[in-house]
Amino acid sequence: MAFGPRMQLLREQRGMPRTVLAGLLGMSPSWVKQIENGRLQTPKLPMILRIAEALRVRSLSDLTGDHDSGLELFIGPGHRRLPAVKDAINAFPSGTDRAAPPPAHLAARVARAWAARHQAPNHREVIGQLLPGLIEDAQLAARQADSGPERRSAQAVLAEVYALSQFFLAYQPDSSLLWRVAERGMVAAQESEDPHAIGVAAWLMAQAHRDSGPAHYDAADAVNLATLSYLESSLPEAPDDVLAIAGALEFEAGYTAARRGDTGMAWSWWDRAGRKAERLPADYSHPVTSFSRSIMGAHAVTVAVELHAGGEGVRQAAATDASAIKSRPRRARHRIEEARAYQLDGRPEAALATLDKAFEAAPETIRYNGYARRIVLEEAEAKSPRRRHRASKLAVRLGFLAA
Numbered sequence: 001m002a003f004g005p006r007m008q009l010l011r012e013q014r015g016m017p018r019t020v021l022a023g024l025l026g027m028s029p030s031w032v033k034q035i036e037n038g039r040l041q042t043p044k045l046p047m048i049l050r051i052a053e054a055l056r057v058r059s060l061s062d063l064t065g066d067h068d069s070g071l072e073l074f075i076g077p078g079h080r081r082l083p084a085v086k087d088a089i090n091a092f093p094s095g096t097d098r099a100a101p102p103p104a105h106l107a108a109r110v111a112r113a114w115a116a117r118h119q120a121p122n123h124r125e126v127i128g129q130l131l132p133g134l135i136e137d138a139q140l141a142a143r144q145a146d147s148g149p150e151r152r153s154a155q156a157v158l159a160e161v162y163a164l165s166q167f168f169l170a171y172q173p174d175s176s177l178l179w180r181v182a183e184r185g186m187v188a189a190q191e192s193e194d195p196h197a198i199g200v201a202a203w204l205m206a207q208a209h210r211d212s213g214p215a216h217y218d219a220a221d222a223v224n225l226a227t228l229s230y231l232e233s234s235l236p237e238a239p240d241d242v243l244a245i246a247g248a249l250e251f252e253a254g255y256t257a258a259r260r261g262d263t264g265m266a267w268s269w270w271d272r273a274g275r276k277a278e279r280l281p282a283d284y285s286h287p288v289t290s291f292s293r294s295i296m297g298a299h300a301v302t303v304a305v306e307l308h309a310g311g312e313g314v315r316q317a318a319a320t321d322a323s324a325i326k327s328r329p330r331r332a333r334h335r336i337e338e339a340r341a342y343q344l345d346g347r348p349e350a351a352l353a354t355l356d357k358a359f360e361a362a363p364e365t366i367r368y369n370g371y372a373r374r375i376v377l378e379e380a381e382a383k384s385p386r387r388r389h390r391a392s393k394l395a396v397r398l399g400f401l402a403a
Contacts, residue, residue, distance in 0.1 A: 014213040014214050018036075052374070082124065088131065103153040120329075134163055158188040163200050182201075188201075196349065198230065203252060205223050221253065241287075243279055247273045253269045254268070260318065271294070308344060329362045352375070352387065372398075373398075
């Protein structure tokens with residue numbers, strides 16, 4: 001199948017109208033139609049990368065048909081600890097007589113794991129080492145719990161372990177495993193009857209739906225809105241963690257609206273999330289989502305770039321203190337969104353400089369990020385020798401290109 005029909009098939013599979021794709025690419029619907037029906041030649045690599053990003057193509061060969069160019073865009077490399085984590089998830093915790101650790105002990109271990117993740121530049125390595133033991137012990141605790149309260153506590157911890165697992169599995173080459181963990185996390189959270197656990201599981205489930213493409217945006221919204229409705233009655237007197245997860249869910253609704261191109265709804269949800277953030281202590285940061293007062297500026301950059309408003313994204317980035325974001329992976333993610341804003345605003349040198357900062361904060365975050373990959377590879381084809389050299393050098397550091 002030629003490039004144009006492949007592009008049309010992928011667009012239709014994702015439920016994306018031609019006008020929407022044209023808007024995302026900054027081209028006309030007529031141009032998209034002529035590419036799809038073969039009246040125009042296959043575009044050059046920078047535009048192919050932009051099309052791949054808009055369609056959330058996992059491998060470039062899915063779009064080009066050239067299996068020699070099987071570059072993974074929105075799927076990163078399989079981490080060396082992925083097999084051990086996968087085995088722990090798939091294993092059924094039976095055939096052992098040992099007593100499970102008490103839920104309180106497990107909860108303390110999970111809290112330390114989250115803290116380690118936020119502090120580590122190579123966060124997948126850190127949590128990948130911890131997860132097999134945590135998964136086994138949390139599953140065992142849920143099976144051995146005797147009383148109702150103990151069972152609910154064990155399920156809450158198990159749901160949080162599955163949440164930690166989703167952060168490890170995201171953008172790795174096993175999407176079925178990610179979905180299995182997301183679904184198990186939601187079941188465990190519901191069994192726990194814990195509002196915070198339910199909120200975290202829903203936050204991750206909504207992201208999984210949204211990252212599956214436009215055809216799944218409604219499912220993402222359904223999870224978000226149902227969970228917000230469930231949490232609403234408890235919010236006036238809610239503890240910080242429940243208030244923060246509600247704010248994080250509101251931002252996720254805005255994120256999905258921005259992906260749809262709905263500017264009004266995107267910023268409206270961002271405003272609502274900001275009001276939740278203002279009710280939190282100044283130094284508070286949610287242990288899972290990083291939701292806080294300081295994160296709202298980073299969230300504003302994300303909304304702007306998803307709406308393809310590069311100038312607004314740059315303005316929001318200038319008003320955001322990245323150093324106030326406590327989590328290194330989350331700070332790196334913000335730097336990538338900032339780089340996207342510069343790229344949209346026609347400032348590729350600034351985009352590359354900002355990706356260097358993302359690498360300094362957390363190399364594993366940028367290594368697994370499709371947006372960063374697209375910018376680096378596009379600039380490696382730039383006409384400017386200086387930009388080509390800088391982008392190629394970064395691509396080698398990230399493992400995108402051979403040295």
